[in-house]
Amino acid sequence: MKGYLIPLAVFIVLVILLAAGLKNDPKYIPSPFIGKPAPDFELPLLHQPQQQLKKADLMGQVWLLNVWASWCVSCRAEHEVVKRLVGMNIAPVYGLNYKDNPDDAKGWLNALGNPYKASLMDIKGDVGIDWGVYGVPETFVMDKKGIVRYKQVGPLTNAIVDEKILPLLKTLNAEVN
Amino acid sequence: MSLKIFLMPLVLLLSMVSLSSQATIDAYQFDDPEKEALYKKLVKELRCTVCQNQDIGDSNSGLAQDLRRKTYEMISAGKDEDYVLDYMSDRYGDFVLYRPRLQTNTILLWVGPFIILIVAVFFLLKFIRRSEEEAPLSEADRAAAEQLLERDE
Numbered sequence: 001m002k003g004y005l006i007p008l009a010v011f012i013v014l015v016i017l018l019a020a021g022l023k024n025d026p027k028y029i030p031s032p033f034i035g036k037p038a039p040d041f042e043l044p045l046l047h048q049p050q051q052q053l054k055k056a057d058l059m060g061q062v063w064l065l066n067v068w069a070s071w072c073v074s075c076r077a078e079h080e081v082v083k084r085l086v087g088m089n090i091a092p093v094y095g096l097n098y099k100d101n102p103d104d105a106k107g108w109l110n111a112l113g114n115p116y117k118a119s120l121m122d123i124k125g126d127v128g129i130d131w132g133v134y135g136v137p138e139t140f141v142m143d144k145k146g147i148v149r150y151k152q153v154g155p156l157t158n159a160i161v162d163e164k165i166l167p168l169l170k171t172l173n174a175e176v177n
Numbered sequence: 178m179s180l181k182i183f184l185m186p187l188v189l190l191l192s193m194v195s196l197s198s199q200a201t202i203d204a205y206q207f208d209d210p211e212k213e214a215l216y217k218k219l220v221k222e223l224r225c226t227v228c229q230n231q232d233i234g235d236s237n238s239g240l241a242q243d244l245r246r247k248t249y250e251m252i253s254a255g256k257d258e259d260y261v262l263d264y265m266s267d268r269y270g271d272f273v274l275y276r277p278r279l280q281t282n283t284i285l286l287w288v289g290p291f292i293i294l295i296v297a298v299f300f301l302l303k304f305i306r307r308s309e310e311e312a313p314l315s316e317a318d319r320a321a322a323e324q325l326l327e328r329d330e
Binding site for chain 1: 229239247266269270271272
């Protein structure tokens with residue numbers, strides 16, 4: 001009888017490990033940016049291409065960067081959530097218009113509404129690479145010191161905003177400069 | 178009926194297959210065969226984050242194309258292997274490296290198999306020693322066993 005106990009124990013441990021493995025989302029890749037300074041960028045604005053915006057301009061405030069594109073289907077569904085978040089007036093959301101055609105992007109915002117403080121044009125996708133973007137839409141939350149505190153890969157949902165983003169924004173807003 | 182009529186479509190089909198599989202290769206020119214070799218090595222070692230289980234050399238996704246372009250640009254500018262791998266893992270995490278580096282959070286990955294091997298060998302030796310130590314059959318038992326075997330025949 002005792003001889004069966006060890007294989008049984010090994011089997012149970014294996015089942016538990018495999019069950020835990022099934023619950024892992026293989027699409028989720030931990031971002032190396034959390035807790036580190038946001039990558040530098042300097043990009044023209046979608047609506048005023050002669051004007052540039054860089055990371056230093058945004059220091060001293062809590063802000064969000066939402067990576068979007070007019071060709072991205074799930075951005076469409078996410079857009080309503082972004083509008084709701086911006087409507088709460090807690091922190092500004094900047095858009096990173098990723099590998100898009102500027103005219104398509106402007107048309108998309110005209111049709112769906114433009115909640116962004118400004119959208120940056122990343123036509124070649126180089127800034128996207130610097131930010132480690134791999135699945136549009138993505139959303140980053142930066143604190144007052146310009147440190148990345150949260151990253152969402154894939155569309156924001158009302159649940160994610162209410163349970164994760166809003167509490168985080170409140171804590172970050174309360175932090176001293 | 179000649180065999181040609183049957184073979185022609187097959188040949189055509191095969192030529193199309195080989196054409197389409199070559200479509201993922203970008204026409205990057207290198208001034209140095211060493212750089213080209215490094216590029217070919219690196220695109221096999223970097224994992225595409227969009228289409229997981231493909232390296233960026235194999236994938237046709239937009240991101241893989243961009244990362245190949247970045248790799249090409251860095252190598253043509255004379256950057257070495259470590260520079261490119263650091264660049265990619267700084268942005269996409271250790272996940273993009275098909276060959277994980279030896280660092281504190283991957284030590285178990287590298288050493289684990291050897292630990293398992295040592296444990297397995299330990300138990301195997303113990304098992305062998307124990308079966309050797311088992312007392313040999315007594316004369317009476319051997320006679321009984323032989324009798325049983327003979328009866329079977």
